[in-house]
Structure formats: structure tokens, C-alpha cells
Amino acid sequence: MLAAVLTLACVGLVLSIMLVIGSRVFYVEVDPRIEELSENMPGANCGGCGYAGCSAYAKALVMEGASTDLCAPGGAEMVQEIGRIMGVEVGEVIQKVAVVHCAGDNAHAQNRFNYIGVKNCSAAAAMGGGFKACPFGCLGLGSCVDACPFDAIRITPRGVAVVDAEACTGCGNCVDACPKGIISLVPKSEKVHVLCSSTDKAKAVKNYCDVGCIGCKLCGKESKRFEMKGALAVLASGDEEIPESAALVCKPGCIFDGSRYDINEWLETEGPRKDFESRQKKYKEEQKKLKEARKKAKEAEKTKKTADSEQKEVTE
Amino acid sequence: MPPSFKGGIHPEYNKEMASGRAIAPMDPPEEVVLPLSQHIGAPAKAVVEKGDEVLIGQVIAEPGGFVSAPIHATVAGRVKTIEPRPHPLGKSLDAIVIENSGEDKWTQTESWGDSWKEKSTDEIKEKIKNAGMVGMGGATFPTHVKLSPPEGKPIDTVILNGAECEPYLTADHRLMLEHPEPVVEGLEIISRVLGSKRKIIAIEENKPDALEKMRQACSGTEIEVVQLPVKYPQGAEKQLIKALLDRNVPAGGLPFEVNTLVQNVGTSAAICAAVREGRPLVNRVVTITGPGISTPSNLRVTLGTPIQKVIDACGGWKGDPGKLVAGGPMMGFAQISTETPVIKGTSGLLLFSLDDVHIKEEDKCIRCGTCVRHCPMTLAPSEIAKSAQKKLWNRADEYHALDCIECGCCSYGCPAAIPLVQYIRQSKAEIMALRRREGKK
DSSP, rough: OOHHHHHHHHHHHHHHHHHHHHHTTOOOOOHHHHHHHHHHHHOOOOTTTSSHHHHHHHHHHHOOOOOOHHHHHHHHHHHHHHHHTTTOOOOOOOOOEEEOOOOOOOTOBBBSOOOOOOHHHHHHHHHTTBSSTTSSOOOOOOOOOOOOOEEEEEETTTTTTTOOTTOOOOOOOHHOTTTTOOEEEETTTOOEOOOOOOOSSSHHHHHSSSSSSSOOOOOHOOTEEEEETEEEEOOOOSOOOOHHHHHOOOOOEEEOOOOOOTTHHHHHHHHHHHHHHHEEEEEHHHHHHHHHHHHHHHHHHHHHHHHHHHHHHEEE | OOOOOSOBBBOOOOOOHHTSSSSSEOOOOEEEEEEEOOOOSSSEEEOOTTTOOEETTTTTEEEESSSSOOOOSSSSSEEEEEEEEEEETEEEEEEEEEOOSSSSBBBOOOOOOGGGSOHHHHHHHHHHHHHTTTTTTTTOOBBBTTTTTOOTTTOOOOEEEOOSSSOOOOOHHHHHHHHHHHHHHHHHHHHHHHHHHEEEEETTTTOOOOOOOOHHHTTTTSSSEEEEEOOOOSHHHHHHHHHHHHHOOTTTTTTTGGGGGEEEEEHHHHHHHHHHHHHOOOOEEEEEETBBBBSOOEEEETTOHHHHHHHHTOOOBBBSSSEESOOTTTTEOOOOOOTTTOOOTOEEEEEEEEEOOOOOOOOOOOOHHHHHHHHHOOHHHHHHHHHHHHTTTHHHHTTGGOOOOOOOHHHHHHHTOHHHHHHHHHHHHHHHHHHHHHHHO
């Protein structure tokens, strides 16, 4: 009994001494910053930074001098933290979120054929561009949902993808996963979005979708930030605030005003769109009245002028 | 033991619907739509403009590369427009639209007749190339590329494929039955070009009348007419070579690597017409069949004819339109419109009424192994599909997804109705994209 205890104790002692020596001899110096950085990272391993995971990015920061603002899920705080640990100045970071630029769901857009097959967007898109009549439209089979590590995208019951801006970290995985390329990252503060990606001309768009951009350029008159890409209005980044009228002049209503409506309700219920349409009508009438008033004023001025000149002549 | 290969299936053939119908010529339509992509490889480049007057057989598009083929006007008339039109593969692709003037006016052609035997092989090859010849079994691989094997790879055996293993189709069957001579002469031309000794015509045993006719036509020549057992995909290139010659085409390779060439009987007959009479490819035999057509027929259709016109010529739909497939039921493409044209590779049109279309929802794999047993390429389709579901493209590559010939045996047998071929096709596309990216690095 005693012999056994002693033997095991001796073996343990010898091995522990060997381990201690080994750990000293083969010690690898690791920059403590790597560990600190890894501990502070969100730990989602989303790959949005372009590295294999959080610790790989931490290593790249220290060893390769990677840019400090790559961690999208961490947001501004994370960037500050990285700056603190690395001892460098960091600029202000704009938090971005993903936006799906399509509202052409089953209620608004046409299908070309019934699709029966593999339930993911890239497989469906390989079948001659997909079953949607619109070559740019969201297929609603959820390749972006599968790609999102934060559960921030879902497909509405009517069949288009929608991003939960609160849960979205802006990692950009969905942007790469979408075979139609209709998801983009925009600043989180941005409230107005063009919910269409079709660069087709008005005639074609009207054939397949009720809520597609027809390239009328009316929004461009309200704000210079709307630029034309083919027959598609695209919101360029900038500081200028988008006036309420920009959405109201859009006939098919493809400019979504996030300051007034909730994107989920906008896509899933009829209410917001009805409200929008009545506002649109009201705005149109107001504009008409304004125009008439302006015209009247102009005419009045004209008659006044002629009257004045006549009077002048008379007095002379 | 009769010559055969591993795997394969025995679907219902349903050939009797159209096999008794003689090939009838169909009048050219008022307007033909000729897509610039009617073959595998680079699309052809249009050489005519809107408003040009063209004659039958005139070149209207030049090949866009080595693996490409020219396109010829199939009617005489005026070029109406060149614009994207619905293509049988689903997309809208550039096509030349010609208004038919109704005249049967041919462009000048050089007829060689029997004198082709004195021409050099290069001259014959050039003639075949200029005739816009492509594989007419459905794969539409440009024929002149097949006739130009790399140096050091002589073709010792030419196989004419008359298996027609796709269910429903009877176009090749009728061709062999009614016009055996051009088929045989086409084979002589091909083997002359390649200097091949051995010539084989392979026919499945469910076409005894065609076998008999071809044997008669080949009597007194060195051509062997071989009877093959009925099994799908007996007519697939690699399976045919394995069955007849017991040669294995290496993975990722082409038949020339085992000194063999396979051509469809339809292509052979068209080669004969091109070389003897100088006539380019302007029409082809199409089988219009299936439970959804009023009169199943075999028609000689002018290329570019809208499918709707062909259906009308056969008495229209029987019942409510359910599904329309261009090609055979196993490897053909479901059509989204009847406005798509008949092109060089359209071997058949298959019509199903709404009552005939059964849709099964995809279910979970039960690991029964049916797909593995059926696969004529001895792959494991279920494993490739599983990799594709998880987007593990490297794993799909390890399971040799690229060797899939997309015959559809796996999907056909799958009791869980998993679209295996679609998964494999997606894997192939992703693997190729991965390789391109790695190649760039």
C-alpha cells in the first residue's frame, strides 16, 4: 500500500519537474497584446474582417499591422478598445448595417415559372437567372439567412429578405452570399433606402413589378444624393439629409422612409403602404395647389406690371 | 455476357408513342429566331445587320473562337432584328431574327457528290466546320473540335451512337430506319478524316427494325453493327466506350485519350449532307411526343422555329399544359415559354399535361444507397449533395463531383426526391469558381 503511494508520488514529482523544465526551455514569447485583443473581441468568428476568426485578426493586428477598424460586430467601442491596446489613434467609425434593396415580394412582383428544386438562392439563380421575372429581384430562398452569423436576416412570409438593423453588425457576409448582389452596407444612421435594384427600363420593370424603380429621376430633383445607375436611382453616401418629399414623389414607392415606417411592417402589411399612398396623394394635391398659386401670383404680377406701365403712360 | 457498364437504370421508355411515325417535313415558319449560342463554347458573332437580305444557308454569324460554330440562315428573307430573346436554357440571349420571304432560295453551295473521296482530310474538315456542325444528340459540342484530336492521340475507333437511350425520343430511330445511307456515309467520312480502322454503329436492342436496316446498309463494308442491351444511359459517351471496347476514359478526360471518337447518328447524317451537297445545318429531326401532345410526331424542323409553331403543327396540347421539356426526359431542359426556338441540340420536345405532372417535395436522405447503385460513373451522389448543402465545396471535389455526367439516374431513383443532380451541378460550378480563384492567386 505504502509502496504504491510512494511510487506514484515519485513518478508525479519527476514528471512535474520535467514539465517545469520543458516549459522554461521551450517558452515561446507571445505579445501580451494578442491575448488581450482576443479576449476583448466579440468572439463571433464571423470573418467579416477578412481573417479566419477573432484570434486570427488579433494576431494580424499585432504581427501584420492590420487596419484597426475591420471589426464590424464590435462597432465603435471595439475600435476604440483596439486603439487603446495597440496604442494608436483611431478615427471615428461609422457603424454600418446591411440593407436588402428589393421589396418585390409575392404580393408585388411576378414569377416566370414554378421552381421546384434546391432551396438556396445560388442554385436557383443558376437556372437561367432564377424564377423571378425580374432579373435583379430577391429570390427569397435565404442564402443570406444561412450566411448571417448573428441571426439578423429573415425572409418575410411574402418572400423577400429583410435585415434586422438592431441585430446586424455590418460584417458583410450576406453581401457576399447574395447571388443577385442586391445587399449593400449603409451607415446605420441612414433612414432612407431605395428598395429596388433593377436597372431595367420603365417598360420592362412595370411588366414584372409594382414597386420597382422606373428611372423617372424625380427623386433626383428633391435631393442631389440620388444618382442614376442606368434606369435605377441609387442613394449615394453623404451628409445631406433626405427631404420627406423624395419618397413622396416616387410613383412606384420604392424609396423607403425609415423615419416614418417600420421596415417589417412595410414589407408584411398593407397599412404603411396605404398610409404612404394617401400621403403621396395629399402631397401631389398640395404641390398642384402651390403650383397654381404660384402661377396666379405670376399672372397677377404681370397684370400689375402692365397696369403700372399703362398708368405711367397715362400720367406721362 | 452482352456488352454493358456499371450502374444505370431502366425507366419506362414510352417510345411506342412516336416510333411508328415517319419523319415528315414541317413548313418553315414566318419568322425564325436563331440564338448566337447554339453550341458549347464561345457564342458566334453576328456578321449581318438589321435589314440585310439573306438566303438559306448563308453564314449569318461567324465562330467566336476555336470551340464554337458558325450559324447559318435557315430561311430566305430579311433580318428583322438582333436582340436578346428567350433561349431554351432559360436566359434571354442575343439572337438573330429573320422574316421568312417564303422563297426556297439557297445561297450558292459547292456540291462534291462522290468526289469527297478524293479531297484531302483538311478540306473535308474545313467543310464540316463551315457547315456549323455540332453534336446533335443534345450536348452540341462543335464537331470540328472532335475531329481535331491532339497530336500523338490517333483515333483508332469511331463509334456511331444510335443507342438513343433517353426515354420517349425516337428521332435517331426513325433516321436510321428511313435514311440509313447518309448515316453510313457520314461514318465513312469521319473515319476517313481521322484515319480510323475500326467503325462501329451501336444500337439498343429495343430498335430491332433499325438494327436490321443498318445491318443491310452496312453489308459488304467493314462497319460493325452492335446490338446493345437496353439500359439508361447506354448512349453516354463514356459508358458506350466502356461497354463496346472496355476502355476507361480517365476522370476529367475526353474520349480521344483512349483513342476513340463517338458521334451521334444524326450528326453523321448531317455531316454526309454537308460534305456531299455542301449544305450547312439548317434543319434537324425533332421528336414531339409525350402524353400532352395531340399527335406525337417526328418532324424535320427548320432551326429557329418557335416551339409553339411545332406544337401547333402536331395538333396542339392534349389537356391543360403542364410541363414542356426540350430534349429527353432525363437530361432535357424544362422550358419557361413556348416562344423559345428549336436549336441545333433540340432532339425532342416532350409535353406533359397538368394531370401528368407529379411533384414530390424534397425530403431527408435515408441513406438507402440507391443513387450510389445507379450512378454509371460510380460516384456517391448523396455525399456530394450533402457537401453542397453544407457548402463544403472542397469535400464535394474530393467526392469527384466534376466527373458527374448529369445523366439524372440518381435523382430518378431517389425515394426522398432529393434534387441530387442540381446539387451536383451547383457543386461543379462552385468548384470551378474556387479553382479559378486559386489559379489567380
